[in-house]
Amino acid sequence: MTPLExxxxxxxxxxxxxxxxxxxxxxxxxxxxxxxxxxxxxLPPPALSFRWYERLLTLRDLWPAARVxxxxxxxxxxxxxxxxxxxxxxxxxxxxxxxxAIVTFAVSPLMMPGLVVGxxxxxxxxxxxxxxxxxxxxxxHVVITLPYVTRTVLASLSLFDFSLIDAARTLxxxxxxxxxxxxxxxxxxxxxTSGLFAFLASMDNYPISLFLTDARTKTLPIQILRYLEExxxxxVAAISSGLIVLTIVVLLLADRLVGLRRLAEV
Amino acid sequence: xxxxxxxxxxxxxxxxxxxxxxxxxxxxxVLLATSVVTPTGLSATGYVRFLSDPFGWKVLANSLRAAxxxxxxxxxxxxxxxxxxxxxxxxxxxxxxxxxxxxLSVGAVVKAFAWTILLRSDGLVNQILVxxxxxxxxxxxxxxxxxxxxxxxxxxxxxxxxxxxxxxxQVDPSLLAAAATLGSGPLHRFLHVTLPLTMPGVVAGVAFxxxxxxxxxxxxxxxxxxxxxxxSTLIARSYLFMRDRSLGSTVAVxxxxxAVVVVVLSGLLARSPRRTAVx
Numbered sequence: 126m127t128p129l130e131x132x133x134x135x136x137x138x139x140x141x142x143x144x145x146x147x148x149x150x151x152x153x154x155x156x157x158x159x160x161x162x163x164x165x166x167x168l169p170p171p172a173l174s175f176r177w178y179e180r181l182l183t184l185r186d187l188w189p190a191a192r193v194x195x196x197x198x199x200x201x202x203x204x205x206x207x208x209x210x211x212x213x214x215x216x217x218x219x220x221x222x223x224x225x226a227i228v229t230f231a232v233s234p235l236m237m238p239g240l241v242v243g244x245x246x247x248x249x250x251x252x253x254x255x256x257x258x259x260x261x262x263x264x265x266h267v268v269i270t271l272p273y274v275t276r277t278v279l280a281s282l283s284l285f286d287f288s289l290i291d292a293a294r295t296l297x298x299x300x301x302x303x304x305x306x307x308x309x310x311x312x313x314x315x316x317x318t319s320g321l322f323a324f325l326a327s328m329d330n331y332p333i334s335l336f337l338t339d340a341r342t343k344t345l346p347i348q349i350l351r352y353l354e355e356x357x358x359x360x361v362a363a364i365s366s367g368l369i370v371l372t373i374v375v376l377l378l379a380d381r382l383v384g385l386r387r388l389a390e391v
Numbered sequence: 392x393x394x395x396x397x398x399x400x401x402x403x404x405x406x407x408x409x410x411x412x413x414x415x416x417x418x419x420x421v422l423l424a425t426s427v428v429t430p431t432g433l434s435a436t437g438y439v440r441f442l443s444d445p446f447g448w449k450v451l452a453n454s455l456r457a458a459x460x461x462x463x464x465x466x467x468x469x470x471x472x473x474x475x476x477x478x479x480x481x482x483x484x485x486x487x488x489x490x491x492x493x494x495l496s497v498g499a500v501v502k503a504f505a506w507t508i509l510l511r512s513d514g515l516v517n518q519i520l521v522x523x524x525x526x527x528x529x530x531x532x533x534x535x536x537x538x539x540x541x542x543x544x545x546x547x548x549x550x551x552x553x554x555x556x557x558x559x560x561q562v563d564p565s566l567l568a569a570a571a572t573l574g575s576g577p578l579h580r581f582l583h584v585t586l587p588l589t590m591p592g593v594v595a596g597v598a599f600x601x602x603x604x605x606x607x608x609x610x611x612x613x614x615x616x617x618x619x620x621x622x623s624t625l626i627a628r629s630y631l632f633m634r635d636r637s638l639g640s641t642v643a644v645x646x647x648x649x650a651v652v653v654v655v656l657s658g659l660l661a662r663s664p665r666r667t668a669v670x
Binding site: 216 | 400406414417468484494496500507509511515545556578606609626630636639643654
């Protein structure tokens with residue numbers, strides 16, 4: 126190894142080490158603050174206390190918001206899995222012009238500023254007379270979850286050998302049965318990873334929800350933002366820690382099922 | 392060789408396409424229309440008003456500056472991390488992946504809140520600065536552009552690392568070995584083999600990070616407060632507080648235009664001849 130190469134290697138690992146700390150520090154700090162007895166974010170915590178977690182139970186607006194978030198995330202992910210998979214199959218198997226345009230279009234909500242999409246949707250929904258916040262949220266969240274599914278399922282389909290379906294049919298399977306027995310298991314990891322990222326994207330979304338929520342129907346990130354503006358205290362850290370733990374559990378499950386490296390390829 | 396291709400398969404794209412046309416494309420077109428339609432007809436007054444106002448330029452400059460700084464730092468830090476991710480094995484690789492994917496899956500609101508704690512004058516960042524002797528006294532970070540960019544880099548870094556990583560790990564090591572045999576030094580090899588081959592990943596990462604950081608809302612709201620406006624915070628203010636639909640839609644279209652330029656440019660760059668070098 127030349128000195129220059131050695132210097133490069135040292136630099137790469139130094140940066141990587143620093144980045145690990147830099148990336149995990151915010152999560153660690155939130156969790157540390159949430160179990161601190163001090164109300165003013167003093168670190169390290171002067172004494173341990175679970176009082177902020179106890180306060181969570183008394184927050185009236187929190188639980189309905191959490192419920193709305195989970196419901197909207199589950200429903201929009203389910204809708205996106207169906208629409209996105211159908212779209213991916215059409216693009217991969219279909220024989221029409223403009224297939225790449227369809228893909229670009231289907232993925233484009235990810236590249237557009239969320240706030241602009243939210244404002245546009247708010248205005249359009251008000252123009253057609255839809256004022257129900259729950260329905261509006263659902264419509265908006267399908268727009269932002271659909272790209273994750275379309276992109277991932279399409280990538281997975283392009284690696285799938287469709288002659289396997291023909292082979293299964295030669296062996297006596299009907300077309301739908303061949304799809305179910307051969308294609309679905311191969312695509313299962315794609316469904317799982319894209320569904321996971323769609324779910325998390327919906328749970329965490331604030332730029333679209335910001336405009337589509339109303340006084341009665343709020344999502345969790347909007348409610349947290351509200352608490353932060355009103356009275357920032359470690360209760361928010363307790364909520365956040367809950368979300369971090371939930372994310373860790375979901376990722377551990379995903380790691381078990383498809384592996385971390387595969388998640389990085391989304 | 393592909394099997395049968397029934398024409399009906401193409402129709403399966405219809406539900407998603409129609410959905411996005413109605414719930415995504417049409418609202419954006421309506422927004423565009425709102426920004427140029429006045430009671431007396433078509434007019435660009437909104438844009439003239441926004442761009443002739445020094446405040447408008449200030450807001451635009453704030454957004455572009457913060458996004459450019461964030462993207463540059465993400466690229467400089469992210470590339471080495473992608474290299475480390477390719478070279479790492481076993482537990483080290485898992486640790487690196489976890490430190491990128493876990494924060495990616497935690498919401499921006501939670502992370503921005505964390506940075507309000509980290510950046511306080513008695514916060515962790517200041518403790519490190521004083522401890523390492525970089526500064527004698529704690530410095531003001533919260534409500535400064537440095538603090539904003541630090542938080543933004545933290546939140547968007549993974550979007551730079553992962554696209555570069557996915558291209559970098561496909562670079563054939565024998566190409567580098569061949570270059571070395573031909574007498575090319577490490578720096579020359581990086582600049583003339585690795586970097587050109589990984590350009591698609593760099594372009595994708597830069598496009599992701601720039602388009603996200605130019606439109607960030609929650610990070611400036613929590614780390615900068617009301618006195619610092621970006622395009623996004625101004626849009627939210629005009630709709631939610633000032634009830635000024637005309638200003639809001641104008642700023643929204645300006646932001647949309649920036650995003651479209653980024654997408655088109657990155658599309659063009661990704662299609663440039665360099666791309667063929669990868670395959």
